[in-house]
Amino acid sequence: MRGGVVLVSHDREFLARTVTRVLELDLAQHTNTVYGGGYESYLAEREVARRHRREEYEEYAERKADLQARARTQREWSSQGVRNAMRKNPDNDKVRRRAASESSEKQAQKVRQMESRIARLEEVVEPRKEWVLEFTIGAAPRSSSxxxxxxxxxxxxxxxxxxxxxxxxxxxxxxxxxxxxxxxxxxxxxxxxxxxxxxxxxxxxxxxxxxxxxxxxxxxxxxxxxxxxxxxxxxxxxxxxxxxxxxxxxxxxxxxxxxxxxxxxxxxxxxxxxxxxxxxxxxxxxxxxxxxxxxxxxxxxxxxxxxxxxxxxxxxxxxxxxxxxxxxxxxxxxxxxxxxxx
Ligand SMILES: Nc1ncnc2c1ncn2[C@@H]1O[C@H](COP(=O)(O)OP(=O)(O)OP(=O)(O)O)[C@@H](O)[C@H]1O
Ligand SMILES: [Mg+2]
Known part of the structure; x- marks a missing residue:
């Protein structure tokens, strides 16, 4: 057959034998993707693409969590610094007080830096999980032989x-x-x-x-x-x-x-x-x-x-x-x- 054919099918064998390109409509991700090559190569490429999306997201999530943890620690340090400075007040040691508050100001600056690094991270949206059905067929007691x-x-x-x-x-x-x-x-x-x-x-x-x-x-x-x-x-x-x-x-x-x-x-x-x-x-x-x-x-x-x-x-x-x-x-x-x- 010379003309083009558009075929909608769930019949895997039929697809494997006939098509040269696959358009996948992905409801969960709201995307559509064209895969060149036949059905088998579509299956292989789809698998690779999925793995990549997962890995990309995991890498992003890890970086973000790490930066957030660091920002949290610095925030703690910075408020501790302020408290220490206050506690040391009774000495009326102006020099030490200034040093302490300067260092806590430095901490606060670090926190702001960390926060802006988090904000600058390019967000990778978590790939939505596909609908996965895990089902068993309910078993009744054995029938007669x-x-x-x-x-x-x-x-x-x-x-x-x-x-x-x-x-x-x-x-x-x-x-x-x-x-x-x-x-x-x-x-x-x-x-x-x-x-x-x-x-x-x-x-x-x-x-x-x-x-x-x-x-x-x-x-x-x-x-x-x-x-x-x-x-x-x-x-x-x-x-x-x-x-x-x-x-x-x-x-x-x-x-x-x-x-x-x-x-x-x-x-x-x-x-x-x-x-x-x-x-x-x-x-x-x-x-x-x-x-x-x-x-x-x-x-x-x-x-x-x-x-x-x-x-x-x-x-x-x-x-x-x-x-x-x-x-x-x-x-x-x-x-x-x-x-x-x-
Ligand atoms: N109510 C009916 N009255 C007359 N003929 C019928 C009736 N129901 C089915 N048939 C005929 O009986 C034959 C067998 O039908 P059946 O539905 O069992 O086929 P099948 O092998 O299941 O086909 P398919 O692969 O299309 O499901 C068919 O020729 C059908 O037209
Ligand atoms: Mg039938």
Whole structure:
């Protein structure tokens, strides 16, 4: 392709394969920066630039603190000098008194010098910390050893037929699910979780299965209700203040929680869904395109939360980097309603 292309994406692999320049909009710093070179070199340069900003600031902060400490000491000396001069007054020794007050005047001058050095220091603004999410996925007590099974299950949706499919998910299985648009991935998940019954064959769910889900439509976070209310309704055991704290941790602050969930951005809805995963215990985690709409920092955090999660995991994603970064031990591939395992 000859013309220029402007591409907005969080898909790291796609970016790495296509772009030659990266424009980064940094909300925390209120800056935008253009990085030459492709995506990988952007990652490397960004890291270096961040380190530099930090170091510059630390150097400045250290100098300033040092000068301030010196000014403080001199101020003390100077007032001591005045006191000493007063105390020595009774001798009426004019010479000594003048000497003392001269020396305290000298001290005061030093203090002023120090203060003007501080004022002349070129201020380096502290780089604001980026939004860092550290979250874990709440663990529920272990489920039965078999989490879900399908036996010759068939489901029809209009023209589309899923199955017949027979499979079993065991506790602790980590399954990556891929396939083209419309292949039946989301439908398969719905049937596995018992949200829709098969037209023929059977679907069963194991005992004490606690499902934690991010569905593709972020269905729990749609509608007119305010985010805080919706969330509280989903975790009634949480106090209002705790809900606010939790949402804030996921980057959803005071100006978000009062808004109708429909008015949140897709990424914000996804973060709310992640917050819910942390709040509620789960032993079967079902993620349907979880990285859609998430920014890069949140994707990385999700990946690291998944690394320490030890329940069953069903992960549908088109994000190739995510599939590589998250350890899965089974791979299902869907095509035209058929499931194959590799
Ligand atoms: N309510 C419905 N009525 C009729 N057809 C439907 C309905 N819901 C889904 N389908 C069809 O079922 C097929 C499978 O849909 P599904 O959402 O499971 O695909 P998918 O693999 O999750 O795709 P994507 O990658 O786009 O998420 C599609 O052809 C879709 O058009
Ligand atoms: Mg889908």
């Amino acid at each position: 078999v989490v879900a099974t399908l036996n010759d299950a068939v489901l029809r949706q209009g023209e589309f037929v899923l199955g017949p499919v027979s499979l079993q998910v065991d506790a602790g299985d980590r399954i990556g699910i891929t396939g083209p648009n419309g292949a039946g991935k989301s439908t398969l998940l719905r049937m596995l979780l018992g949200r829709v019954a098969p037209d023929s064959g059977s679907a069963t769910l194991g005992a004490s299965v606690q499902i934690g889900e991010i569905d593709q439509a972020r269905g729990l976070f749609t509608g007119e209700q305010a985010l805080a209310e919706r969330f509280e309704g989903l975790v009634p055991e949480f106090a209002t203040a705790d809900v606010r704290t939790l949402l804030a941790k996921f980057g959803l602050r005071a100006d978000h929680v009062g808004r109708a969930v429909d008015d949140l951005s897709p990424g914000e809805r996804t973060r709310a869904a992640l917050a819910l995963l942390q709040a509620k215990g789960t032993n079967v985690l079902v993620l349907d395109e979880p990285t859609n709409h998430l920014d890069l920092a949140a994707i990385e955090q999700l990946e690291s939360a998944l690394a320490s999660y030890d329940g069953a995991l069903l992960l549908v994603t088109h994000d190739r980097r995510m599939l590589t970064n998250v350890n899965v031990d089974r791979r299902w591939r869907l095509d035209g309603g058929r499931v194959s395992e590799s």
